Amino acid sequence: MSPVPEISPAETWAAIQSDSDAVLVDVRTDAEWNFVGVPDLSPAGKRVVLIPWQVYPSMGVNGQFAEMLHKAGAEATSKVYFICRSGARSHAAAQAAQAAGYAHVFNVTDGFEGPVDGEGHRGTVAGWKASGLPWMQR
Template sequence: MTVPDVSPAAAWAALKSDPDAVLVDVRTDAEWTFVGVPDLSEAGKQPVLIPWQVYPSMQVNGAFAEHLRRSGVTPLSKVFYLCRSGARSLAAAQAAQAAGFPNAANVADGFEGPPDAQGHRGATAGWKAGGLPWRQR
């Protein structure tokens, strides 16, 4: 099964229109704290924060699927996975599919997108650059 890439805007639209849609942010606690998190309050939701890799070792979170289950994500949930740029979230979405969560989509370009010409993220693509709601944690 292949995990489709969806744009941040398409993920946001689905989160607002589908009561079963969930956003799982797989970044680290440090990223949530210092970079910010999507603000889903307009959709009446909160992002599910489950790290795919554990900071500072960056080893894969062996309990990821269990954390999904505990957070209320079900095999019927339409789940959008988000990281900084779309790489970790793709790996997390693939692992989730393998663990019995088939409705997985990867948010292309993630929360911050690729670096711009000055090496800064958050300005050229991704959730923040798309003008979607977010907040400091």
Template sequence: MIEDIEPGKVWEALQADPQAQLCDVRTDAEWNFVGIPDLQSLGREVVLIPWQVYPTMQRNGGFVEHLREAGMVSETPIYFLCRSGARSLAAAQAAQAAGFTRVYNVADGFEGPPDGQGHRGQVSGWKAEGLPWHQR
């Protein structure tokens, strides 16, 4: 079972453990147009590996290989992030099935659920919690 971790707790974990990694599994279009978490104050960058490939949204067949190519090993604490927490959960499950033992899902993702007007990033998630992020 994959544990959901609130974004603020993920930020604390990233601050406390220099081995911990934040892996954003959204598409390149989302990274470019919505923004990405900013880990510069921690002296590192978010790992960008799409779970699905835009525009077809087919699953990235090389996802686990890309984790390894990014330097992650089975014991690396990896926090998976997507828009709202669904794709990141699937990515965490795939990583766990491939032998990664310390995988977590960022609850409510980068933007969280829509508010009453249908806008994301206001109710919960990385942006709504005021955690660092920037446009690419």
């Protein structure tokens, strides 16, 4: 298995807009989607795919992740971009997708919220939100 390529949020957004087969999969939890927000792909005529990598409250790995990815319409030949809060869970999810036969997987660096800033807050230094990319509350 080859290493999962890292890609910036801006490069991901460009790929989502220009490649009809590109899919963005947000692997955070339902609570994160509801309270923090999700990428808004409607300007590109798409919707983000929401599949948790870990299942609350145990936070165990979602044993049906690959099956759910397939059911969501991601093909083995699709370019699939994975995003989480800061880039760790999405990297693990991308590796699992790769192991399940997805040939073109990418990890979105710094995720949706990025690292904490000097005051301990996320969403201001790096990541999807801090890059000024479209997002919305669910």
